[in-house]
Amino acid sequence: MTELLKKAYDPETFRKQGHELVDLLANHLQKVSSEKESLKVLNWIPPDELYATWEKRRIDQPNSDINQFFKTALAETTHLHNPKYMGHQTSVPLPASVLAEFFGGFLDVGMGVFEQGNVGVVLEKLLAKKLAAKMGMEVEKADGLFTSGGTLGNLTALLCARQVMIEEDVWSNGFSEKKYAFITSEAAHYSIDRAVRVMGMGEKGIVKAPVNERFQLMTESLEDCYEKAKKAGIQVLGIVANNCATAVGSNDSIDKIADFCELKKLWLHVDAAHGGCVLFSKKYRYLLNGIERADSVIMDFHKMLMVPTLVTAVIFKNGNHSFQTFAQKASYLWDNEDSQEWYNLGKRTFELTKTTMSHRIYAIWKTYGEKVFEENVNTLYDLGKVFAKMISAEGNFQMPVAEPESNIICFRYLEKGKNEVELDELNAKIRGAILEDGEYFILQTRIGERLFMRVSLMNPFTSKKQLKGLLDKIKAIVKELN
Ligand SMILES: Cc1ncc(COP(=O)(O)O)c(C=O)c1O
Numbered sequence: 345m346t347e348l349l350k351k352a353y354d355p356e357t358f359r360k361q362g363h364e365l366v367d368l369l370a371n372h373l374q375k376v377s378s379e380k381e382s383l384k385v386l387n388w389i390p391p392d393e394l395y396a397t398w399e400k401r402r403i404d405q406p407n408s409d410i411n412q413f414f415k416t417a418l419a420e421t422t423h424l425h426n427p428k429y430m431g432h433q434t435s436v437p438l439p440a441s442v443l444a445e446f447f448g449g450f451l452d453v454g455m456g457v458f459e460q461g462n463v464g465v466v467l468e469k470l471l472a473k474k475l476a477a478k479m480g481m482e483v484e485k486a487d488g489l490f491t492s493g494g495t496l497g498n499l500t501a502l503l504c505a506r507q508v509m510i511e512e513d514v515w516s517n518g519f520s521e522k523k524y525a526f527i528t529s530e531a532a533h534y535s536i537d538r539a540v541r542v543m544g545m546g547e548k549g550i551v552k553a554p555v556n557e558r559f560q561l562m563t564e565s566l567e568d569c570y571e572k573a574k575k576a577g578i579q580v581l582g583i584v585a586n587n588c589a590t591a592v593g594s595n596d597s598i599d600k601i602a603d604f605c606e607l608k609k610l611w612l613h614v615d616a617a618h619g620g621c622v623l624f625s626k627k628y629r630y631l632l633n634g635i636e637r638a639d640s641v642i643m644d645f646h647k648m649l650m651v652p653t654l655v656t657a658v659i660f661k662n663g664n665h666s667f668q669t670f671a672q673k674a675s676y677l678w679d680n681e682d683s684q685e686w687y688n689l690g691k692r693t694f695e696l697t698k699t700t701m702s703h704r705i706y707a708i709w710k711t712y713g714e715k716v717f718e719e720n721v722n723t724l725y726d727l728g729k730v731f732a733k734m735i736s737a738e739g740n741f742q743m744p745v746a747e748p749e750s751n752i753i754c755f756r757y758l759e760k761g762k763n764e765v766e767l768d769e770l771n772a773k774i775r776g777a778i779l780e781d782g783e784y785f786i787l788q789t790r791i792g793e794r795l796f797m798r799v800s801l802m803n804p805f806t807s808k809k810q811l812k813g814l815l816d817k818i819k820a821i822v823k824e825l826n
Contacts, residue, residue: 364411372418373439376426377805384782385429386422394420422785427806430799430814431785433590433618433752438650438716444707445652448700455490455698456690465687467702471709475643476659478623480636487663487686490655490701491693494617495535497642497656500694502526502539502584504640504660504669505611509581515670519544523578526613527551527569529561529596531589533615548578558745559592559791561585563600570608582611582639587632588619591789591798592745593728593752595619599634606637614638617656619750621648624717628725631749639665645705648724648751648802649717655701666692720804724751727801731811738815744791754789754796757818768795770825777821784814 351357376383389397407413423429424436448464455461455468472488479486491497505526512520524545528536530552540549551569554562566583573580583605585596598614605612614620614635620643622628623635635641641659645651660666667684669692690696708716728751735741735755743755756771775788775797787798799814 361410365414368411368414368418369442370439372423373425376423383423383426383428385426385431385785386779386782387420388780388782389420424803425805426785427803427810428784428813429803430801430806430810431787433647433800433802434653435646435648435650436803436805437652438708440707440711441651441704444703445699448703451700453700454696455700455702456688456693456696458685458687458689461689461698461700464700464702465689467706468689469686471702471705472657472659475623475657476661479632479638479641479659481659481661485663486659486661487666488657488659489666489689489693490698491658492656492695492698493646493654494533494615494642494644494656495538496694497617497644497658498533498535498584498613498615499539499542500658500669501613501640501642501660502536502582503543504665505582505613506543507668508639508665509611510579523548523576524581525549525551525573525578526582526584527553527566527573527580528584529553529555529559529586529589531555531559531561531591531594532584532586533590533617536584536615548576551578551580558749559589559594561596561601563597563604566601566604570604580608580610582613585612585614585638587614587616587635588750588752590618590752591791592754593618593748593750593800594745595631595749597634598632598638602634602637611640612638614641616641617644618647618752620644620657621717621721622725624649624714625721625725626718627722636661645701648721649705650708650720651704655704670694723804724801727751727806727811728753730808731799731801734808734811734815744796751801752798753801754791754798756794756796757822759822764794770822771795771797773825774818774821777825778817781817781821784810784817786814 453460453464455464458465468490473483476486476488477483491500507515510524525548526540528550537550551573553565553569556562570580583601585598585601587595587598602612616632619631620641622631639661643657645655645657646653728748731753732743732746732748735743736746740758741755742758756767757774758767759770762770772788772795775786778784778786789796789798
């Protein structure tokens with residue numbers, strides 16, 4: 345071994361630097377969660393400027409103090425643990441899960457094959473069974489696996505649906521002349537549309553059902569969507585329910601969609617990337633009523649369940665179906681590609697060398713019990729309702745959904761005399777000013793043609809105080825703009 349390699353693997357250096365890093369992050373957590381007014385979520389630096397800054401730091405001039413790098417990156421990046429972070433739907437990672445990720449990263453055994461991934465592989469099955477049970481599925485029959493994110497989870501589930509539902513063998517032979525589609529709502533996450541296109545089904549591979557005033561799929565339109573597709577020579581394979589839909593956080597009626605799927609013998613997939621978390625909440629579990637009837641479900645643990653990115657559970661009501669998703673030969677890994685051993689996960693996931701995702705969930709569940717998931721979900725969903733009431737009380741804001749079904753709230757500042765386009769511009773300016781100011785972190789989205797500001801309340805440290813602060817900040821920005 346070379347001297348440099350010996351130095352780089354030195355256990356004592358690892359111990360020292362590891363302790364320093366944990367101290368750095370624990371101090372950071374203490375500082376940002378202590379509600380100090382002056383702390384920014386993000387010191388905004390425009391992309392080109394930030395790139396130039398890091399270029400100047402010269403990667404080709406080594407510095408043996410790795411914590412210098414961590415300290416610099418920490419100072420310049422977005423702080424999700426700050427209670428004023430109300431941005432993208434990624435979790436505010438729980439230290440127990442972060443430690444599990446660190447542990448998994450060190451061991452770094454791939455989850456594709458049991459002979460390497462053993463403990464993580466077993467935990468993956470155990471957790472999938474637990475989730476299936478919480479969904480009310482038949483545990484003996486159900487099964488699942490973890491994959492890198494909801495986008496890949498949706499693609500995995502829909503690939504499986506296609507393989508199970510169609511008569512021709514597209515996996516082996518590609519598509520014939522026949523056309524296929526899935527029905528979903530206009531409010532579905534774009535990953536559904538992307539999955540269908542990746543699968544080679546094209547633009548017509550998605551039939552978009554209209555939504556009601558709460559942005560839920562109008563189940564009474566399903567017959568019409570189905571018949572129109574049929575008339576156009578398109579065979580509908582299944583329906584994707586959105587629980588909840590990303591933009592405004594509304595939930596489709598799974599039960600009603602399941603009734604239609606049963607009637608027409610269609611696959612039911614539930615995209616519960618965000619809202620699957622309510623499985624852990626007695627108070628909000630009703631939002632997933634009927635989920636036990638789904639053929640496949642995805643849920644992200646890196647959204648509402650405090651796990652660092654990316655960990656998505658893909659659950660199948662009939663576990664045997666999951667073996668049909670891929671049927672690839674890989675003789676260096678397994679002797680028999682047709683056998684269905686549950687413990688060689690690479691047969692059923694896109695990834696072969698996959699990180700140990702199960703540790704990150706298990707560490708939380710085992711340390712604090714399911715209750716910690718429940719308390720996080722209830723805290724954040726309750727906070728969504730509180731914020732919506734605060735916005736309504738202001739009078740000069742508009743919300744597409746004034747009684748939210750989750751922790752996602754969209755709202756738009758209204759100013760007399762401005763038309764819709766001018767209001768779009770005003771709201772984009774407000775949001776831009778908030779991002780550059782850095783004290784708060786919120787998003788914007790388009791609903792139909794119109795632009796709204798959007799928060800997803802992901803942070804259990806957030807309280808009414810920060811929500812009021814955000815509204816005050818918006819009003820102050822409007823004053824300045826005028
Ligand atoms: C409903 C829904 N589905 C899928 C996704 C994609 O998940 P990921 O970002 O983990 O790929 C998201 C992400 O926000 C989502 O909200």
